[in-house]
Amino acid sequence: MQLLAATGDPYDPDADVVVQEELAEDRRREEAEQQRRQEQQQLADRAAELLDLAGAGRLDRTVASRPGDEAARALLDDYDYRVLAVDDWLARALADRAGHYADPAARAAAVSSLPVSVRARAALLAALARTGAPVDGDLEFVGRLAQADPTATTALAAWLETAAAVNGGTA
Numbered sequence: 006m007q008l009l010a011a012t013g014d015p016y017d018p019d020a021d022v023v024v025q026e027e028l029a030e031d032r033r034r035e036e037a038e039q040q041r042r043q044e045q046q047q048l049a050d051r052a053a054e055l056l057d058l059a060g061a062g063r064l065d066r067t068v069a070s071r072p073g074d075e076a077a078r079a080l081l082d083d084y085d086y087r088v089l090a091v092d093d094w095l096a097r098a099l100a101d102r103a104g105h106y107a108d109p110a111a112r113a114a115a116v117s118s119l120p121v122s123v124r125a126r127a128a129l130l131a132a133l134a135r136t137g138a139p140v141d142g143d144l145e146f147v148g149r150l151a152q153a154d155p156t157a158t159t160a161l162a163a164w165l166e167t168a169a170a171v172n173g174g175t176a
Contacts, residue, residue, distance in 0.1 A: 051077040059090035066097065070104030072111065075118035092123045093148050099123070100130035100140075126151035128162035136169050 018024045055077060058064040078095060081088045098104050099119070105111045116124060129147050134140045151158040 048073060048077045048080055052080040055091045055094075056081065056085065056087045059087035059094070064090050064094045066101070066103065068094065070095065070098040070106055072105050074105075075115055078119065078123075089148065089152075092120070092126065095119060096123050096126035096130060096148075096151070099127035100134065121155040122151045122158075125155035125158035125162070129158050129165075132162040132165035132169070136165055 051071070051073060055064060055074070058068060074095065078091060081091060095115075099106050099112065099115055102112065106115065119127075126147055129151065130140055130144070133144075133147070147158075150161070
């Protein structure tokens with residue numbers, strides 16, 4: 006109070022540097038929270054879009070993967086029957102290096118963010134493709150193997166890769 010009295014001027018919070026810094030920090034926090042809420046909503050919207058496409062049977066190679074699809078997948082309820090179609094789509098995009106997975110950094114990031122069964126499925130699809138086997142048909146067994154035992158599926162993919170390399174590209 007004595008400091009205020011010494012100036013002889015009325016107190017003006019608009020001129021108080023400390024008050025203005027606190028207000029600016031409050032605004033920055035609110036903007037960051039708003040940004041976080043917006044990003045969460047975008048992820049939720051993308052997750053719903055993927056489920057809708059899967060439910061309509063239209064989640065295929067014509068739908069390009071995008072950054073954030075791994076986070077959208079993480080929001081999905083594994084008990085929803087359409088999640089398997091989303092997992093298959095993600096695995097095919099990863100195996101084919103399609104969409105944003107054309108970027109090596111995106112593929113590397115996917116390794117830590119996608120479920121292990123999706124990564125195993127992608128590894129087996131990629132290994133089958135390198136053997137010359139057609140991978141465009143119904144490969145439901147790949148998904149079932151990856152879901153049942155991702156470790157064995159990944160081991161099978163590695164074995165196929167080794168066999169293909171030993172045999173000059175054809176297993």
